[in-house]
Amino acid sequence: MRNFRLTAAAALLTALIAGPSWSYTPGTYEASAQGMKGPVKVAVTFSKDAVTSVKVTEEKETAGIGTTAAAELPRQIVEAQSTKIDGLSGATVTSKAIFAAVEDCIRQAKGDPNQPARSTAPKHAGKTIEAAEDVVIIGSGFSGLAAAVNAAEHGARVTVLEKMSVTGGASAICGGQWAIMGTKLQKKKGVPYDPPQALVYDLIGNGHLKNDLTTLTMFAENSPRAADWAINRFKPEFIDQKLQYRAEFQFDRSLYLKGGCGPAYRKVEKAVRDLGIKIHTDTKAERLIVKDGRIVGVEAHKKDGTKYIFSSKAVLLATGGYGANKAMLIEPLKSALYYGPASATGDGHRMAQAVGAKLELMEFGKRYPNGVEAAPGVAKSIIQGNYRAWLQSGILVNNEGRRLINEKASNHDILTVLEKQKDGMLYLVMDQATWNGFRDGVHTLGITDEDLEKWLAENGRKAPIFAHGSTLAEAAAAAGIDGGTLEKTVARYNELVKLGKDEDFGRPAAFMKAAISSEGPYYIVEQKPRFATTMGSVIVDENLQVLNQEGKPIPGLYAAGEIVNAVHGDDSSPGMNVAWGFTSGKVASESILKALGQLEK
């Protein structure tokens, strides 16, 4: 079905360059290194002049990211006879852990851990491959793959380009909340009535009148059947619970995928592969090919140097967001910390712009008030730690040591208060018991005890601020907070606890059962805005065909997923990105099929 033609000049040109020689004490050695979520253990077997096998014997990495690295890198290390190869983009922490552990084993076997890599993959440098497809899909997230499956099942020839070594972008790592309005599953879960109008109403409220109305109406009308289709087609596993109430919605819609988005994503990916659709990993789309005002293909570059020219009848941009690309960020996003995938660099937005597309809402992203700056400009979420802290006696203050808000207020309201602070942050103050709960909470988000130890050791001297002290004053000084006021604030909070009612800010009584201990130690943790998902969009019509500056469709060009997030307005609501990914992917593929004359088949 696929139709590859190597260009003559480059055909079959592969170069295997002879490498240096290796020497080891034969045997199997074991070692371990710290991965994303715990230790990664390896067992490496050596002959006297070669690494004969690498096995990852234990890991707790993120499904679909670290786990792919664990499955993929051992083979590559054996091939290269070295750890000096690229890690998997999107899984750097796990890659580094595997390399470190293997190097440990090499040292144990008296080999040289700095040996350069033996050239492995055939080199295509300078080679150009041409291929003809019906549809080229750029991006292997939920939106791209939903479109791929539906298009292929209606007989279209489809190929998928993915610039990272690891598939799935945000979709492979997302939290797993999925809003299932209007679906059979929602009805089965006891919510029989949730009409499209309710979704439009809710999203306009939460998107502050900024939503793109064309896609919003389309989303509302199509998401029930699209979700029914996705749930039936991919059989994702949900956590077995009732639909959850969310303040943003007038009907209960929120359900969680078991194990986050990862396992569901792998099922979608498997469906793609089972249909024989190729996902070209490490292959970055660089530009759209235009002929007579029509998009007729894509130029892409593979990491190994190969250039691809795909000609196609339709191109679908499913490239996700642009949060990882500082150059594309506008305030207030620019100064918020990013915690999304490295893949989100807005390539689709820019490729579309280059062929005349108009962008909108580029200044908006889904921001939360509870990140810590794990690396410069990069956040980790501590939201689950906070949740645990509110169950005990954690309070939020500013750098003057003052409480300003009910800690159980909505993210939006806390963010509003946070942004008014001169230093652009708030501080979570905890006694030892509260800290213990906080620590358990952040563990579930991939923050390890080693991370916490490291941050606490800095004691507020650099970001992220994890200050501590045996007295409140000591901890406050380390955090750069007014200690005198903080002591008064704590005393006042304890009074309110005794009273059983937060007369100052209305924290619910159920979350005011514990007083802040009069005995140290105390911990103070920074609270900075973080974001992963961006709202800036190409503008499309109801067929998800991309519009140019004059509002006319660009023939052959479609978009789906986060690159069309203006559907949500200036903020997206809980679980709506996953819902939108499937809906927009499905509808885009239907529009393309219609354009190809293939829908009624």
Add this chain to the structure above:
Amino acid sequence: MRNFRLTAAAALLTALIAGPSWSYTPGTYEASAQGMKGPVKVAVTFSKDAVTSVKVTEEKETAGIGTTAAAELPRQIVEAQSTKIDGLSGATVTSKAIFAAVEDCIRQAKGDPNQPARSTAPKHAGKTIEAAEDVVIIGSGFSGLAAAVNAAEHGARVTVLEKMSVTGGASAICGGQWAIMGTKLQKKKGVPYDPPQALVYDLIGNGHLKNDLTTLTMFAENSPRAADWAINRFKPEFIDQKLQYRAEFQFDRSLYLKGGCGPAYRKVEKAVRDLGIKIHTDTKAERLIVKDGRIVGVEAHKKDGTKYIFSSKAVLLATGGYGANKAMLIEPLKSALYYGPASATGDGHRMAQAVGAKLELMEFGKRYPNGVEAAPGVAKSIIQGNYRAWLQSGILVNNEGRRLINEKASNHDILTVLEKQKDGMLYLVMDQATWNGFRDGVHTLGITDEDLEKWLAENGRKAPIFAHGSTLAEAAAAAGIDGGTLEKTVARYNELVKLGKDEDFGRPAAFMKAAISSEGPYYIVEQKPRFATTMGSVIVDENLQVLNQEGKPIPGLYAAGEIVNAVHGDDSSPGMNVAWGFTSGKVASESILKALGQLEK
């Protein structure tokens, strides 16, 4: 431009039948009779055997309804030499007043007021006229005429059919509130920001999730430019005031046309006539002509018996609502009193249904809790009387004599309470001072002192209940209300007035300045649900093309105005029907022009 061909058989066939003879005492006589809004005076001149002239010398009738009757009937009376002719449908009260006054003059001149009419208009019975048009528009309200003007100005050949003798349907008599969201005028009036998303949000809230999303999005996106166009094109006069706040909207949008809708309607009608577009009055469209699944014309019947066959490339249904057609009403509309025009019989809905269109929301109408049953099944609004009563000491009770609600609550909330009452109504209780204000208020709605006298004389024996008595108990007995409880309710209300605060139902203090007098007489007036505007609709696409049962457009058939009211959901918001009339008329004409290939001209 117009293209009439008389069918051969009927060509030029007119019959003038000789009538009986007449005899009068020559001279000019004057008389007067009660019209809709006050006395209608006439002066009639007689020769010895003929009525030579009829003049209406004084009237205060509704602009565009009664006034048209006053202009039109005198000529017809002279032609017929009798008052035994049809009145003008849509202006029965004024017609009757004119006939009565003329008959008075005939008596004064010693003539026979019961003389039958001399046959006047040429009889076309059995004649068929065929005509070819680009567009046939059925209905001469705002929506139909806006479409007519825009289509004609882009070069289309247009004709308008109007079944009544008087043009304009609801549009000629409506209250004049016009919601002008997103327009230049709104900006000029100090509200610069009111995006389409806000309208969608507000209307879904007020329409209780029932709104048709396709038309709603279209309305939101097009109403600013459509209203700008209408205001610029027809130059309607607005009352010179600030935009008014309405609880239904998040931005101020409400403006009132000077003198109600009438004067603005006449300007629109004049624009139509100035363009040479014929409005065929007394000409009722009976059925749509279908050929190969396409609407290719309309069959219409004129009152004089002529049958018209219009062939056309497009037909626009702009026929208004169906409130005057009991057979089409479903509960709770069926038992509400109607106060709209007699023209609203849902002909368009039924003609569309006959060619396969689907209808929706037929059970809904815009209901108010403040009608009195002026004639069986027919309401008059007393809303302005109520407003005056709340300024003084009027209170609302049920037939048990109990107060149940803040009298200043929204119409919606009062209606909800009203509907829970076994007798399906509430009662307004007033002392003499409050009654005086009430009376002034209802005068502005066309309820005359004669009406009030008549109703008071019945004293609760039949509808409408306008009971009275020198004591509360007496008035209560006449109204059929529990007098003992009513006395307690009045005492309690007076206590609350003294307190300065309605602890029972939260009536605002500003409307609690007067106590209910301890001295009679007292008045008790019924409060029944009334409605004029209906929500039931044909279903259309974003081009206002009517959809069939399968959701596919019916070629050649469009709809605009109240017949597509599902845009509003189960209730329409203040001033939105006029806005929708202009927007839908404009957009429908644009869609038709596009289909005719005439838009870019």
